Amino acid sequence: MTPLLQATALRKLYPVKQGWSRAQLHAVDDVDLTLAPGECLGLVGESGCGKSTLARLIARLIAPSDGGIRFDGQEIAETDLRTFARSPERAQIQVVFQDPHESLNPGFTAMRIVSDHIRSLIPGLTPIQVTARAEAAFEDVGLPLSLARRYPHQLSGGQKARVGIARAIAVEPKLLILDEPTSALDVSVQAVILKLLGVLRAKRGISYIFVSHDLEVIRLICDRVAVMYLGKIVECAPTAQLFAHPAHPYTRALIAGSPDPARRGLKTERLQGSATSPINPDPNRCRFAGRCPLTAPECTAQMPQLRAVGPDQSAACHFAQSAPAKTES
Amino acid sequence: MTDQTQSPQTALAPATPDRWAEFAHLLRGNKITFAAVLLLLLLVLLALIGPAIAPYGATTTDATASLEPPSAAHFFGTDALGRDVFSRVVIATRLDLAMAFGAVVLSFAVGLILGPIAGYFGGWADTVIGRFVDTLMAFPLFVLAMGIVAALGNSVGNIVLATAIINLPFYIRTARAEVNMRRDLTYVEAARMAGNSPWRILAVHIVPNILPAMVVQASLNLGWAILNAAGLSFIGLGVRPPTPEWGIMVSEGAGYIFSGEWWTFTFPGLALVLAVLCFNLLGDGLRDLLDPRSRT
Ligand SMILES: Nc1ncnc2c1ncn2[C@@H]1O[C@H](COP(=O)(O)OP(=O)(O)OP(=O)(O)O)[C@@H](O)[C@H]1O
Numbered sequence: 001m002t003p004l005l006q007a008t009a010l011r012k013l014y015p016v017k018q019g020w021s022r023a024q025l026h027a028v029d030d031v032d033l034t035l036a037p038g039e040c041l042g043l044v045g046e047s048g049c050g051k052s053t054l055a056r057l058i059a060r061l062i063a064p065s066d067g068g069i070r071f072d073g074q075e076i077a078e079t080d081l082r083t084f085a086r087s088p089e090r091a092q093i094q095v096v097f098q099d100p101h102e103s104l105n106p107g108f109t110a111m112r113i114v115s116d117h118i119r120s121l122i123p124g125l126t127p128i129q130v131t132a133r134a135e136a137a138f139e140d141v142g143l144p145l146s147l148a149r150r151y152p153h154q155l156s157g158g159q160k161a162r163v164g165i166a167r168a169i170a171v172e173p174k175l176l177i178l179d180e181p182t183s184a185l186d187v188s189v190q191a192v193i194l195k196l197l198g199v200l201r202a203k204r205g206i207s208y209i210f211v212s213h214d215l216e217v218i219r220l221i222c223d224r225v226a227v228m229y230l231g232k233i234v235e236c237a238p239t240a241q242l243f244a245h246p247a248h249p250y251t252r253a254l255i256a257g258s259p260d261p262a263r264r265g266l267k268t269e270r271l272q273g274s275a276t277s278p279i280n281p282d283p284n285r286c287r288f289a290g291r292c293p294l295t296a297p298e299c300t301a302q303m304p305q306l307r308a309v310g311p312d313q314s315a316a317c318h319f320a321q322s323a324p325a326k327t328e329s
Numbered sequence: 330m331t332d333q334t335q336s337p338q339t340a341l342a343p344a345t346p347d348r349w350a351e352f353a354h355l356l357r358g359n360k361i362t363f364a365a366v367l368l369l370l371l372l373v374l375l376a377l378i379g380p381a382i383a384p385y386g387a388t389t390t391d392a393t394a395s396l397e398p399p400s401a402a403h404f405f406g407t408d409a410l411g412r413d414v415f416s417r418v419v420i421a422t423r424l425d426l427a428m429a430f431g432a433v434v435l436s437f438a439v440g441l442i443l444g445p446i447a448g449y450f451g452g453w454a455d456t457v458i459g460r461f462v463d464t465l466m467a468f469p470l471f472v473l474a475m476g477i478v479a480a481l482g483n484s485v486g487n488i489v490l491a492t493a494i495i496n497l498p499f500y501i502r503t504a505r506a507e508v509n510m511r512r513d514l515t516y517v518e519a520a521r522m523a524g525n526s527p528w529r530i531l532a533v534h535i536v537p538n539i540l541p542a543m544v545v546q547a548s549l550n551l552g553w554a555i556l557n558a559a560g561l562s563f564i565g566l567g568v569r570p571p572t573p574e575w576g577i578m579v580s581e582g583a584g585y586i587f588s589g590e591w592w593t594f595t596f597p598g599l600a601l602v603l604a605v606l607c608f609n610l611l612g613d614g615l616r617d618l619l620d621p622r623s624r625t
């Protein structure tokens with residue numbers, strides 16, 4: 001199957017000042033990613049590892065410093081952002097933003113938020129068609145039409161989240177990028193929204209890229225997971241495989257660190273210290289070295305590349321295969 | 330943003346809120362603002378019908394009745410030329426309010442264009458506009474207004490212009506900060522994602538949301554504008570006698586401070602104080618009303 005999305009060697013560097021000299025912050029560094037049609041790919045990693053930056057690069061909200069993005073057979077990373085925003089492909093890739101409070105215009109009603117988005121992205125619709133589409137979207141996200149006349153401050157957090165989702169799906173995208181869409185919500189509301197997202201995906205056949213730092217959420221709704229560490233993808237595998245046989249020591253630490261009652265009492269690898277700086281990192285040194293329980297001389301001499309370690313699993317670690325044996329001893 | 334009003338009650342509220350009913354309800358809970366609103370209504374009424382209800386003409390002199398103290402015939406007494414101070418104070422309301430409103434509308438409009446441009450685009454636009462503001466602020470503002478009127482000539486139009494110019498920095502700064510705060514919010518990003526041009530984003534998605542803050546700024550600024558316009562007239566750089574204007578009246582009456590004819594300057598001065606107080610209280614009240622954090 002041809003992938004819906006294929007990112008190659010994506011890179012985003014931010015210039016920063018370090019004392020007197022200028023340096024580069026490697027927010028996303030040399031990332032390859034593929035996404036099959038209809039697939040839900042989870043993106044996990046600790047805060048500051050570049051999940052949002054990667055999501056925004058793929059969503060074409062920011063321009064990459066380097067690398068390509070192929071979407072639906074077309075190279076889209078080369079068109080500049082303004083041109084892309086007015087191209088027909090723009091409606092195909094949509095974003096559900098993190099905080100429903102600030103992602104909705106406080107001066108617009110829910111109806112206007114959604115219909116303004118439709119009008120801007122799908123030119124040539126009559127007002128009646130726009131309204132019909134918006135109403136269909138509200139129905140799909142389970143928001144009663146009576147609430148569509150309200151302003152955001154008159155809606156609950158969960159209702160606002162639904163409006164944000166309705167806005168994104170109203171233009172019938174093929175790819176939905178969700179950057180921690182539920183992290184600002186109460187736990188009970190979170191579950192409802194996650195369920196809704198699952199239903200929507202089945203109904204509309206949209207592909208998801210789902211950003212979260214919550215492994216349990218990822219496990220619940222994703223088919224495949226990419227684990228990020230300091231701007232790089234360190235492991236990518238189908239969800240079940242990743243949780244059952246994590247190949248990268250960072251993935252193991254992440255899983256061990258998440259509160260999962262089923263794993264209580266198992267031997268865990270706790271992470272020591274904090275991540276090294278993403279500013280001007282040593283290109284020949286594994287980003288995880290120093291914090292990694294397996295650190296060996298080759299880890300500081302050569303950057304491990306992402307390589308296949310199983311039929312559908314890849315990891316960027318020199319010891320990716322020998323690691324499980326080591327933990328058992 | 331922060332939103333404590335999110336409660337079961339609001340969820341049950343009618344879909345289309347009656348903003349006026351809410352406003353009236355809030356006013357009732359705030360007596361000082363309520364008083365300021367009444368005072369504003371009185372001032373506006375006087376500005377509209379002042380000349381019709383004044384018992385005497387603004388420039389009608391009466392040599393037989395000069396410098397008379399307040400009496401039943403002349404509520405606020407008469408000045409050196411025998412003109413009725415009450416009538417002059419009432420009739421002057423229109424000019425004083427008009428100059429202040431004119432200046433505020435002018436700086437509001439220009440500030441609402443330059444501020445958002447600086448705040449949204451940043452870069453050299455922000456630098457140029459920021460330098461312009463800094464340059465204005467480098468002068469003592471009243472002296473700057475004096476300079477402008479002295480250079481352009483003292484007409485009502487130039488007083489309004491000078492007052493507008495010296496208040497412009499505050500509008501630009503407020504608008505700039507409010508836009509800057511919203512520029513990177515994700516709702517603006519969503520609008521950008523939908524292919525809206527920067528100008529449409531500013532005009533449709535950002536500027537309408539900064540209007541409350543700007544209106545508060547304008548209301549607080551009205552008092553300043555009145556004082557400034559009257560101040561220019563007071564030092565002889567504004568409206569010319571015999572036009573009734575509170576600043577000139579205070580200035581003309583000031584000569585009688587030591588001889589004891591206090592009514593000549595006290596009543597126009599009091600009118601100024603009341604107007605300034607009214608607008609400041611109104612601004613404070615509006616700020617409280619429009620700030621959701623101050624609501625329970
Ligand atoms: N506009 C920017 N300018 C400079 N540095 C930036 C910018 N945006 C992000 N960064 C840096 O890039 C790195 C990755 O940020 P990003 O927001 O992608 O992290 P994240 O994984 O989404 O974290 P979180 O879980 O906290 O949302 C961080 O070190 C951040 O400081």
Ligand SMILES: [Mg+2]
Binds near residue numbers: 051052053
């Ligand atoms: Mg993030």
